[in-house]
Amino acid sequence: MSDAQPLPGPLTGLRILELADETGQFCGKLLGDLGADVVKIEPPGGEPCRHVGPFLDDIPDPERSLSFWHYNTSKRGVTLNLQTADGRRLFGHLAATSDVILETFPPGFLGSLRLNYEALREKNARLIMCALTPFGQTGPWRDYASSDLLHMAAGGEVASSGYDEADVPNAPPIAPGGGNAWHMGCHFAYMAIMAALVYRTVAGRGQYIDASIHEACALTTEAAVANYIYRGEVLRRQTGRHHAPGPTPRTQFRAKDGTYVCALVAGRLNPKYVRELADLLDSYGMAGDLKDPKYQEPAVIAANTSHIIDDLVANFIASLRAEEVYHSAQARGFTWGAVRTPEALIDDAHLHDRGFWKEVEHPELGRNFIYPGEAAIYNGSPWRISRRAPLIGEHNAEILCDELGLSRSELSILAENRVI
């Protein structure tokens, strides 16, 4: 941080109360890293998703979950037991001075504590409340239990992903990993919250948002729904490439180093593309017969698509490291990429140019760690990780005493009574 006076983030000045489990914590991170003051309210003892690994040095501990660390940057943390009268009172005080409440409780839970939107709005007409839940606040599946895998299945992601029979006979459909059902829900929830915030700058009023993870996932399979609605087609799964109504040529090729390259060739084979492809392959002496003028005839290209893709392109990629194919092809304008492991990105020069990797201090450990950075560079109001994830109740005194005015002895009593 060399800036003497760093610009504030675009959401500076907003206070968000986050009461979120693994389904919604990413939304709080999105808001916090862009400058909002996100106060994470956890039950005494901490959120259960602090128990999700991997853990620092593989030592399980609620303060050492790397998953929790990643999804809870730029937040402050307080503990509050909403099942107690004191907890509800303090929450009411916080809600009265906050801009947004993000909550992921089962539908009806906050209402049963008289902390529903209607009640909270009485003291804060500008309040925006977003309930992000697996299925929304209404409907026959409202109270169903879920998980990332379940959402990927019902949302359609699983039905679209898997293997060609030739690659893995009898393979199951595959749910892509990484917890992306939660990401899908959180992206849409962020969008809805921001729309409500923009509207509030004009109208001065808050509102209630009922967001559904299932619906977010159901919206996130590109053209699959359109294929069905307009053509009645149900798509088939294919290895490492798009679902399709019938088989399409492969786009994933094994490189010399045993990793893969995604090379989008099929569907683009016109004479110009073939000329450029021949030049690329020829620069490694691998053009085969592709420089033959006959390949400037679209009909000849069409008749030899399999030869071009399955022989020439496949052999070319098999002769080189994936990274070399990737950069050589991109330098010549081909939309190809190496199928990388996440860790391979640490050395990516382009990411370094963008200042992507962030060093985050963990003062309690006396160590700094590298975190992934921003999707987008805001040139007038930068994204930043303002602090590592909060420790359990780390900001109880700061928020409940310094900001809400409790005395230190009251704080002690609340701790003894398991309110915080």
Place this chain on the structure above:
Amino acid sequence: MFRPRALENIRVVDFSWVRAGPWATRWLGAFGAEIIKIEWPENERGRLPSTTTPQNLEVNLNTSGNFNDTNVNKKSLSLNVRSAKGLEIVKRLIAISDIVLENFSSRVLQKWGLSYRELCKIKPDIVYVSMSGYGHTGRHHHYTTFGPVAQAVSGLTYLSGLPDKPPAGWGWSYMDDTGGMYGAMCALTGLYHRNTTGRGQHIDLSQMVSSVPLNGPALMDFTVNGRGSRRAGYPPGNRTHWPGTPLVNNYRGPTVAPHNAYRTHPGEYNDWCVIVCHSDEEWQRLAQVMGAPSWTTSPKFATVIGRLQHQEELDEHIEAWSMTVGKYELTERCQAAGVRALPVQSAEDRVEHDPQLRHREMYLPMEHPALGLHKVQNAPFKLSGTPASNHLPSPLIGQHTREIVEGLLGYTHEELRAGFADGTFWPTKRARFPYMEEMLR
């Protein structure tokens, strides 16, 4: 009942095409912003080629079903921005707009004379969102992506598949959908910032880079613990752990079993369900739902470590049962007992059979002048004060040219006709659609 819209009076100049950019502005439109899509038929890749035109219609610029769903809530101005006159017109439009959004390669708008610096001269507080493959900053800014390439390079593809097999990846352009999300998120964030500070800005979004943080826990396992994802048993398919390999978290949540996809009756292509037990109690409930067969009482399945160790056998037993039940019935029986289970759903399943999506009115029919009446996807959130809505079908190409050029920008009808004659609003050698003839009368 009258409901105000969240983005009432916000105007977006939308240069975007194909999927990611249009998916971004679709949502700004759903919130009530006026989306003016700048199009040119000679290089329109969102409309053509089309693989989603109904079988009974001719494939043309106005009959792509996927284009329709991706571009509801927008207006279309056909305009040759690569001509001096076209550029002048678009500058007049930008001067009365709030947001400029595009998803071209990194230097395209700059080459047209519409760099952020130039945009600021036209509209000082403009919010400019560029959505390019690698961003406008960084040495590979000129690299290009489609969703699958962004997914490959960022590590997302690698996280999907069975161990010791090629990556299964994502069977669609997840990062066109998600890149679109980020485009809308950036635009709304920039707009909020403008409304509260009076200042616009350039938001330099990269499709590839925006994928990277989605691998957060996997990345942190490497940067903190030094453990990479290239290891035995990873990725573990639909499981949290692959039997016989080191017990390491797989970044999807807690490590538990059962956690898999299972075939269901009658065994057709998409007859699968997923079942997950997060605790011994949930496992005991599943055993009850299955009728408490004797194998479920075996001590080796009583603990989570045991179930993980004997996962092959466990999954075989569960699938022997699941194949006797339909996926929706299985879901109801499991969920009624407090067991996590849902069907694997195709698009047809979601549109036709999913009772929850039906209840939430996820797919409501809408009339389109060329395509007719078809269901359109709705928003996954309900805002009490300013609900998102689909209020316009996708525009026919150039459908709103007259409305925008004459009505909004104040050009005369004669100037509109002249612009059609000189190739500013439509290529002179290309046949016009009947509605264009109509607007020229």
